[in-house]
Amino acid sequence: MMDIYIGLVHHPVRNRLGETVTTAVTNLDIHDLARAARTYDVRATYYVTPIEQQRSLVRRIITHWQEGDGAEFNPVRAVAFERTRVSEDVSEAILEIERETGHKPLTVVTGAQLIENTTSYNTLRQRIEDTEGSLLLLFGTGWGLTDEFINGCDKRLPGINAVSGRDDYNHLSVRSAVSIILDRLLGDRCTSHGRVA
Amino acid sequence: MMDIYIGLVHHPVRNRLGETVTTAVTNLDIHDLARAARTYDVRATYYVTPIEQQRSLVRRIITHWQEGDGAEFNPVRAVAFERTRVSEDVSEAILEIERETGHKPLTVVTGAQLIENTTSYNTLRQRIEDTEGSLLLLFGTGWGLTDEFINGCDKRLPGINAVSGRDDYNHLSVRSAVSIILDRLLGDRCTSHGRVA
Numbered sequence: 001m002m003d004i005y006i007g008l009v010h011h012p013v014r015n016r017l018g019e020t021v022t023t024a025v026t027n028l029d030i031h032d033l034a035r036a037a038r039t040y041d042v043r044a045t046y047y048v049t050p051i052e053q054q055r056s057l058v059r060r061i062i063t064h065w066q067e068g069d070g071a072e073f074n075p076v077r078a079v080a081f082e083r084t085r086v087s088e089d090v091s092e093a094i095l096e097i098e099r100e101t102g103h104k105p106l107t108v109v110t111g112a113q114l115i116e117n118t119t120s121y122n123t124l125r126q127r128i129e130d131t132e133g134s135l136l137l138l139f140g141t142g143w144g145l146t147d148e149f150i151n152g153c154d155k156r157l158p159g160i161n162a163v164s165g166r167d168d169y170n171h172l173s174v175r176s177a178v179s180i181i182l183d184r185l186l187g188d189r190c191t192s193h194g195r196v197a
Numbered sequence: 198m199m200d201i202y203i204g205l206v207h208h209p210v211r212n213r214l215g216e217t218v219t220t221a222v223t224n225l226d227i228h229d230l231a232r233a234a235r236t237y238d239v240r241a242t243y244y245v246t247p248i249e250q251q252r253s254l255v256r257r258i259i260t261h262w263q264e265g266d267g268a269e270f271n272p273v274r275a276v277a278f279e280r281t282r283v284s285e286d287v288s289e290a291i292l293e294i295e296r297e298t299g300h301k302p303l304t305v306v307t308g309a310q311l312i313e314n315t316t317s318y319n320t321l322r323q324r325i326e327d328t329e330g331s332l333l334l335l336f337g338t339g340w341g342l343t344d345e346f347i348n349g350c351d352k353r354l355p356g357i358n359a360v361s362g363r364d365d366y367n368h369l370s371v372r373s374a375v376s377i378i379l380d381r382l383l384g385d386r387c388t389s390h391g392r393v394a
Contacts, residue, residue, distance in 0.1 A: 016271075028225055032370045039367055040359040074213075076368050162237040163385045170236055171273050173229045176376035179369070180384070183377045188360045 002127070003101050003134040004042045004186065006178065007093050008033065010049040012149055013142040023141040025054045030061055032175040034080035040182040043100075043134075044083045046093040055086040090138065097134050105136040109153040110181055111144050112170045118158040121184040128185060137181065139174055157181065199324070200298050200331040201239045201383065203375065204290050205230065207246040209346055210339040220339040222251045227258055229372040231277035237379040240297075240331075241280045243290040252283040287335065287346075294331050302333040306350040307378055308341050309367045315355040318381040325382060334378065336371055354378065 008029060011022035025047055037045045047058045062081050064070045071078040087093040090107070097105045108124065128135060138145070138153060150156065159170050160180055172180070205226060208219035222244055234242045244255045259278050261267045268275040284290040287304070294302045305321065325332065335342070335350060347353065356367050357377055369377070 032373055035368050035370055036373045039357065039369055079366065080368070160236070160380065161385045162379075162383050169276065171232050171277065172236055172376070173232055173372070175370070175372050176229055176233045179373035179376045180380045183357065183380060184384075186359050187377070187381075188358045 001129055002106075002131055003097075003103075004040070004128070004182075005093070005097055005105060005134065005136045006033065006037055006042055006045040007048050007087075007090055007136055007138045008045065008174065008178075009090065009138055009140050009145060009149070010047070010051075010054065010142075011089075012146045013140045014144055014146060016143050018143070020146055021142060022049060022051060025049060025058055026141075027061060029141075029175060030058060030081075030084060031077070033178055034077075034084050036175075036179045036182055037083060038080040040186040042083065042182065044085050044097075046085050046087045048087050048090055048093060050088055055088070058084070058086050090136075094136065097136060101134040103133040105134040106155065107136050107138060107153040108155045108157060109138045109145060109150050110157045110177065111140060111150065112159040112172070112177075113144065114150070114156045114159055117156060119155045121157060121181075124155065124157065125185050137178075137185075139178055141174055198326055199303075199328055200294075200300075201237070201325070202290070202294055202302060202331065202333045203230065203234055203239055203242040204245050204284075204287055204333055204335045205242065205371065205375075206287065206335055206337050206342060206346070207244070207248075207251065207339075208286075209343045210337045211341055211343060213340050215340070217343055218339060219246065219248060222246060222255055223338075224258060226338075226372060227255060227278075227281060228274070230375055231274075231281050233372075233376045233379055234280060235277040237383045239280065239379065241282050241294075243282050243284045245284050245287055245290060247285055252285070255281070255283050287333075291333065294333060298331040300330040302331040303352065304333050304335060304350040305352045305354060306335045306342060306347050307354045307374065308337060308347065309356040309369070309374075310341065311347070311353045311355055314353060316352045318354060318378075321352065321354065322382050334375075334382075336375055338371055 012020045015021045065081045209217045212218045262278045263275050
């Protein structure tokens with residue numbers, strides 16, 4: 001089984017005008033992603049931003065919940081934060097993962113608008129189960145990753161939709177998107193057909 | 198196909214000491230749930246709280262994003278908020294759904310700790326696809342719904358876990374849990390085996 005990592009990318013991403021910008025780290029992303037990542041046994045979540053003050057903010061939040069008053073108030077949260085990291089860019093995260101696992105990670109990008117040249121969730125799920133190695137799932141913030149960034153990744157997953165197809169609205173928060181994609185790739189549903197009545 | 202509704206219950210729920218309390222409505226829940234609910238074509242999301250000031254806060258947030266500066270800043274968000282509602286308790290939501298759809302909704306409860314007497318996601322998914330009627334998915338806030346509340350519901354879904362089973366950590370945020378459960382019941386994954394290469 002592959003080792004799974006997440007990268008939440010704050011640069012390069014687009015703003016609502018389509019310009020390339022750096023977004024700010026969101027405190028709640030760290031909380032929700034840490035809990036989801038821990039539930040699905042993700043090895044680490046990287047907050048990717050070129051701004052040192054932002055990386056240092058993430059480190060302070062982690063410390064608060066792991067060592068400070070937060071750890072005493074909510075020990076379950078402390079456990080989740082163990083696997084939260086920062087990196088200056090994606091290359092730095094890739095190098096660290098390679099050092100840690102001995103494998104250069106497969107980079108997989110996701111996005112609401114991705115339609116062409118996509119790998120299905122089931123194909124990737126099977127590969128995760130059957131293969132050694134590591135995989136870095138990359139998510140954009142703001143209005144999404146830039147085309148150049150997307151083109152530099154190994155695989156792309158299609159946007160998430162409802163089966164009903166009655167609607168083409170697809171504007172999930174990154175917190176929802178990460179949770180759903182972890183479940184599609186790593187959740188117990190597909191193997192539990194009829195397991196419980 | 199059944200009409201799907203969500204209820205986010207702020208009372209009766211437990212605090213971390215196991216006492217029955219009323220939690221505060223969280224602004225970010227409204228944003229994330231509205232977007233997830235709209236993506237999966239949920240007919241409405243109810244914020245259930247006996248405290249009138251809290252219901253009025255939810256109404257003010259909806260108005261801001263639908264009519265105020267928010268609608269101009271982010272019209273996509275305005276669309277999501279169309280289906281956000283409040284109710285004093287679950288009975289009120291049930292009555293409103295019955296009036297709207299002509300069917301008393303099946304009440305389905307979810308929770309990290311539910312193991313016994315559960316209905317599998319696939320069984321419920323099939324029922325949603327094959328049946329007329331309506332379904333109200335109920336989620337607890339705080340440390341979860343009270344036992345009494347759970348026992349009063351028609352069906353219960355099992356807690357969400359990773360297939361790896363390497364770990365029994367299961368402390369998702371309600372934002373993650375709602376997103377994942379909507380995807381398990383209504384997402385396009387199960388029918389898209391091999392649809393995209």
